[in-house]
Amino acid sequence: MTNRKSWRLGVVLPLLAAPTLAFAAEAPTLNMANTAWMLISSVLVLFMTIPGLALFYGGLVRTKNVLSILMQCFAITCMVSIIWVLFAYSLAFGDGNAWLGGMGKSLMAGVGVNTLKGDIPETVFAMFQMTFAIITPALIVGAFAERMKFSAMMLFSLFWLLLVYVPVCHWVWGDGWLQKLGVMDFAGGTVVHVNAGVAALVAALVLGKRKGFPETAMPPHNLTMTVIGACMLWVGWFGFNAGSALAANGTAGMTMLATHLGAAAGSLTWMFCEWIRFGKPSVLGIVTGMVAGLGTITPASGFVGPLGALVIGVSAGLVCFMATNYMKRSLHVDDSLDVFPVHGVGGVLGTTLTGVFAATTLGGVGFAEGMTMGKQVLTQITGVLVTAAWSGAVSYLLLKLIDAIVGLRVSIEHETEGLDTVLHNETGYNL
Template identity: 50%
Template sequence: MKKLLTTLALWTALAAAPAWAETPAAAAVTAAPVTTQAEAPATAVAAAPPAATAAAPTLTVNRGDNAWLLMAAALVILMSIPGLALFYGGLVRAKNMLSVLMQVFVVFSLISVLWVVYGYSVAFTEGNALFGSLDKLFLKGVTPDSVAATFSKGVGVSELVYVVFQGAFAAITCGLIVGAFAERAKFAGVLAFMVVWFTFSYLPIAHMVWFWAGPDAYTSAEAATRAASGAGWLFQLGALDFAGGTVVHINAAVAGLVGAYFVGKRVGYGREAMTPHSLTMTMIGASLLWFGWFGFNAGSALEANGSAALAFINTWVATAVAAFTWTAAEWIWKGKASMLGAASGAVAGLVAITPACGFVGVGGAMSIGLLSGVLCLWGVHGLKRMLGADDALDVFGVHGVGGIVGALLTGVFADPALGGVGVWDYVANQAGASYSIADQVLVQAKAVGITVLWSALVAAVAYKLVDMTIGLRVPEDEEREGLDVTSHGEKAYSH
């Protein structure tokens, strides 16, 4: 498996190199978005093509929208530290608690820095269908007066807060990956891998899904055609991803699964008990994730409006349904309902509703929660055995399966006939006249497939490079003693 992934990854890296090298310079002004209705996938900043920029009206910053996005960005940061850190930390053995906290905390810090240095520029400036440009390195030209568009024509938010909001997405995505190879990975190797994967997987996927010229570029059919030609590849295909089903969850889950293969199974896996040391911590972490996820999903509307309210209630109810469904299914299957199952079900629901939250009605959200609770339960048991990988904290079983389920079902339940909001026509500035579930699900499936392949191949190259240089795994004696002491010289607990 490792040889196959490595070969494919090297081929893809070579094939993608020309696209990077030929990235044209970006146009000057930023347009941002996450739709208030529903055409474009959420959260996308883009420089409008010159022809469209000339005709675009002046964007006006709405202070209420700005305030909401500031709060939403802070909530997304809360999801990572402490939310994700505590959720993961409680799931490992006590001797590795601190190491997981450190990995999540420092990865979040590292990616935040890289986002400001070049990540924002590569993801959200005009380039080609795969990558943006380097025109905004170190946020060059982004000032307190810079404005990013929302999904309403003429309405903007401060670009600086948009930078933070999107940067928090990038940071938590990389943090999700560490759960797959927890308890045996070398700290330096983890950080080195994140730099490569963030650069060549997260940034291009974010650009492909979320980059477009903004609503003000769509003044006529001809202008819309010009604007669309400069958008990201998956955006051009019509993929719907309100807050990160492909960009965040599938992307990270696949990288985690590949990492589980490359790093290898934990010493004693399958023979020794590796039970969570603190489900109390895991429950606190899951609760913080649920709370912060309102910023993640509802914030992706970029405005304090009905679209944000729809994403908010869908995030609430889909998560509740999934938590209850997982608990009930486990209760029937094992005869007991567990705290771990309830917390895992909640996260599964949060993951699955993410791409759909601003596109589907409440009934659709409940259906997505119901299906994700059952399918992710299978993902962490049946599918995990089939794959044969030691995905320590079930990153693929929850985020991979949940992300795929949510992405595909977005195409179903976005249908206005099923309570969804349909696809928005920005030229007519109204919902499109028709909607085809079959066509949209096919587009969603293409987006899922492309994300899976891209992330897997980039991850395989990155793991191989790190393994050949720094090394991926700690020695067996250090693993047995625990990474808290051997990697960090500290203990999570004094007793």
């Protein structure tokens, strides 16, 4: 009898425990490989802003303004980092509604050492997303370089982060309404590049041209610095795009390959366009083509194959080259460092083409659930238009408000003297 009872218990107890064991098996567990990759990716994306973007932009301005650019990138990095932890991360990725996250994760409330986001620590996810929030307003700096007050830049960057970047980030990546609509943006075509590009165009128009533009030549003062910064951007972009897979897997591998091909194709296409039109290929042209290729492949990078990446890269080099020349030579818009024609136009192009080259027949991963190519392209265009409208309108209102409070531009005399001396009492070079 005792043996029979033991046999029954041996059968019944595992059956009773089965649901509990199944539930435990489904609970998320830490994946150390994915965590290691995301730690590296976070470092790579931060590396894109300081020193990458800082050096890239710093070399493009004139000698008297180089420190002002480095200072702006550095200050934005510090300010955004603190605001992100205080409450911006919660508004972007916390539990909320289709339009904005809640305040439940303010000051990283509920986020501890063992708290997971998927199978990686939420602290690592928050840090990774922080680096995106840092570089996006830093990109806009290139549009108003050499003429905006430092105080105005800080105010604009702060409120632009909260009123423009955070909502769009939530809409596209935080389970917001654009994500539910089916917009495909793997690493920031709308959230980063269209967003920053449109804000840059608005800023350039509101501030007006630099003294002497376009009659006076304003060549880069240190192309060596610019190329070094461009190389750092290229390497860092692997974390930007491949890191957005949030895992060390095949998607990250294909994303890295697509990113590299987009950069290479964009570089060579811009170089050949310049060679044909002006008779000589320039170093400035090839590195600008690289940035155009990277920005354009960004939204598509995790959804397309090598064929799509090559076509998108070539398209980026050609379209962004034409947009840059048209803005400067025909429209005479003084977007100092070509933020809109490179990032804005590239973001629009890449986000739209994602709806084409994500097709499985073209080597992609397929469209959002229930989508055909036509519906996906229309959905992509909707994401672009909504982002551009929101960024443009709010950026304009912010600039006008800040102008009324502290003023946007330095005086003509201070612009002539240079922002390094006037705003920071320093010079970039003592030769």
